[in-house]
C-alpha cells in the first residue's frame with residue numbers, strides 16, 4: 001500500500017517517541033554549524049523530513065503536514081512536481097554539467113522566457129545559484145552602469161548572506177563578521193501597520209519620501225548607483241509597500257543618477273496574484289530585477305535580469321561555475337512552463353482572496369492579532385499584546401507550534417519575530433485552503 005494511504009492522523013501521532021528525529025539531531029549537532037540547530041523549525045521541536053509530495057510533507061516519524069510555507073516560498077508548484085521531476089531526470093541523462101564555456105539551449109530558453117514575461121525592457125539575464133548571488137550581480141551591474149557606488153535599501157530588508165548582502169540586509173541578527181559593504185545604506189521601510197501613531201496613510205507616504213530625499217541630500221554625495229527593495233518584504237514580515245510608494249521613490253532615484261533594482265526573490269512568479277511579478281502591482285519598470293527561491297521549485301537557481309544598456313556596461317569577465325547549469329535550468333523551465341500553462345498567477349489571486357477572507361474572519365475574535373496583511377498567496381498575521389501594538393514573539397512561537405500540532409506548517413518572521421507567514425503552493429486548491437485555515441483556526445484558539 002502506498003505510504004500516502006496509511007499516513008497517520010497528525011494529532012494522534014504526537015504520542016510517538018520521535019526517536020529517529022532525536023538521533024538525527026544528535027548527528028547534526030556534531031557536524032553542522034551550531035546556529036542551524038537554533039533555527040530548526042524556528043527554534044522549538046525539530047522536524048526531520050521523511051518525504052514530501054504536492055502540498056504535503058511527512059516527517060520521519062510518519063506525521064503528515066499540510067505545507068503552507070513551501071520551504072520558505074521556494075516549492076512553488078508542489079513538492080516533487082511530476083513535470084519538474086521528469087524534466088530534471090531527462091536533463092541529467094542528457095548532459096548534467098557543462099559550465100558556461102559552452103552553449104546550452106535550455107539555459108537560453110529560460111533567459112528567453114524571463115525576457116518575455118518580465119515587465120518593461122528587461123531582456124538580458126545572468127544565472128547564479130542563489131538569491132544572494134542574484135542580488136550581488138544586480139548591485140555590480142548597477143555600479144558598472146552608473147559609475148556610482150552608493151546603494152540605498154530599506155530597513156528590515158533581507159538580501160542574503162554574502163558580506164555585501166548582509167549590508168543590504170537590515171536586521172542585526174542576520175549580520176555577522178562586522179565587515180560589510182559600507183556603501184550600502186538603509187532608509188525607513190514602508191509598513192502601514194507600524195506608521196507613527198495618528199498619521200494618515202497619505203501623510204505617512206510623504207514622510208517616507210521626505211526621509212529618502214533627506215537621506216540622498218545628506219548621507220550620499222548626491223549620487224547613487226541604485227535603490228533596491230522587495231515589493232513586499234519577506235523576512236521583514238510581509239509588509240506591503242503603499243500603492244504609490246515606488247512611483248514616488250523612482251524620480252528621486254533617477255535624479256540621483258541611480259537605477260531601480262527590485263528583488264523578487266519571494267514575490268516573483270505569480271505569488272502576489274494577477275501578475276508574473278510583484279512589482280507590476282505598483283506600475284513601475286525596474287532596470288534590474290532578481291529572482292531565486294520559487295523560480296525552480298527548489299533547485300538552486302538565482303537570476304538577475306536587466307535592460308540591454310545595463311547589461312552592456314558589465315564588461316569585466318564574470319563567471320558562475322554552476323550558474324545556468326543545464327539541470328537547474330531544466331527545473332526552472334519546467335516550473336515556469338507549469339506556472340504559465342496553469343495560469344497560477346490567477347490561482348494565486350483567487351486562492352489568496354479566499355485565504356485572506358478566512359484569516360480576517362478567524363482573527364476577528366482574537367485581540368492578539370494586530371494586523372492581517374499581504375497579497376495573493378503571501379499573507380501574514382502580526383501578533384501583539386492585546387490592546388497595544390507591542391510585538392508578542394512568544395505567542396507567535398506558540399502559534400507556530402500549535403499549527404504544527406494541527407498538522408500545518410507555516411513560517412515566522414518580521415523585525416520582532418512576531419509575524420506568522422503563510423504561503424501555500426501556487427497551485428493550491430480551494431479545498432486545501434479551507435483545510436489549512438481550519439487547522440490554523442484551531443491553533444489560534446489553542447494559544448488564545
Ligand SMILES: Cc1ncc(COP(=O)(O)O)c(C=O)c1O
Nearest residue numbers: 130131132158159160234265292
Ligand atoms: C528577498 C530575498 N532576497 C534574497 C534572498 C537570499 O536568497 P538565498 O538564500 O537564496 O541566497 C532571500 C532569502 O530569503 C530573500 O528572501
